[in-house]
Amino acid sequence: MSLKHGLLGLLNDDPQTGYELMKVFNNSLQFFWSVQTSQIYRDLASLENSGCLTSRKEEQSGKPDKKIYYITEKGKEKFQLWLNEYDFSKSLKTRSTMLMKIFFSNNGDKEKLIKSLKEYINVNNQFLSEYKEVADYIKNFKLNDDICHNSRKYWEITLLKGKIESESNIQWALQSLAILKKEE
Amino acid sequence: MSLKHGLLGLLNDDPQTGYELMKVFNNSLQFFWSVQTSQIYRDLASLENSGCLTSRKEEQSGKPDKKIYYITEKGKEKFQLWLNEYDFSKSLKTRSTMLMKIFFSNNGDKEKLIKSLKEYINVNNQFLSEYKEVADYIKNFKLNDDICHNSRKYWEITLLKGKIESESNIQWALQSLAILKKEE
DNA sequence: TTAATCATGTAACACGTTACATGATTGC
């Protein structure tokens, strides 16, 4: 589980509203964690309930009220505990509907499978160009911005994962297409 | 969602008990879909309830009764519908606790991160040798076994995914370690 | 004698998705 810790992590840097947090997830972090507002608000309520966050309402003219969340000491501790417990082996336990379908595909429609693999390649290529854009953006941050300077390295590493993963997805799909064509 | 469809797919070939199905998942399919018995039995009950499966009890001497599940026509249809609706783009929406932690790691313990990345490389190497074993096993199936001959190709493609993924994981981790060492 | 295997499940909780609901403001 991580959405709650992600919320704590973002609020650790800046007090924000649920809406703003949602945008950070669905813009900057969406390639490794996407969310719906329903979950954001539920988890924020639960974090507030357990004393990891507090909130203040702020009125706005002509717009709905804002509810700004602030991390507490307890929240900071919880976040730090989570952060320093690195165990990446768990991340290898993935579920893949795609592989499940392919596993059963001797009963399936081969032409559709081929079409879908080609589409998969296209989508991965799109991802690659998006990653490239973001990578360029990061490089152009001002060097004298200390906070960015430190976190940039880690941002780079996460982006690199996306890039390498997309490249490997494409390699796999190409080789799979070759296997499928071979035995006709 | 796929566990239910996976169960239908396995029962499509062979009537089996929940226990046997669980073993297939946790032995042959575990690298793309792992399960607990609690979920297996719940989903079997739900599939039976919706008319996709039927079951018969079989007594055994000295062992608990077996409850063997059989797929129905309705179940076959449902499985087929699912199978032929290929959309692999969805599979690109993954969540990664690992990347989330790295993203926040300017607040974290760098030494632990490095250690964990090295461990990640080890685990991926272990996976690679497992994949190799299974791949050899598949190659040595008798060629005159028609069923295996057809499904082997698809089994190969799923294994190839595992292999390429592990290789790319290792590449990423190595490059990440390099990035982390660079700025000291 | 201890652990593993066979074989069934229940209960409670955590996390994720889909659909619905409200209502003003701003840009095309």
Next chain:
DNA sequence: GCAATCATGTAACGTGTTACATGATTAA
């Protein structure tokens, strides 16, 4: 005039995890 953005959420359902429960047999 219509869609998007701002901003909050609720309800219901689906899926995954953890812990618990039973009880005989067999292999180390």
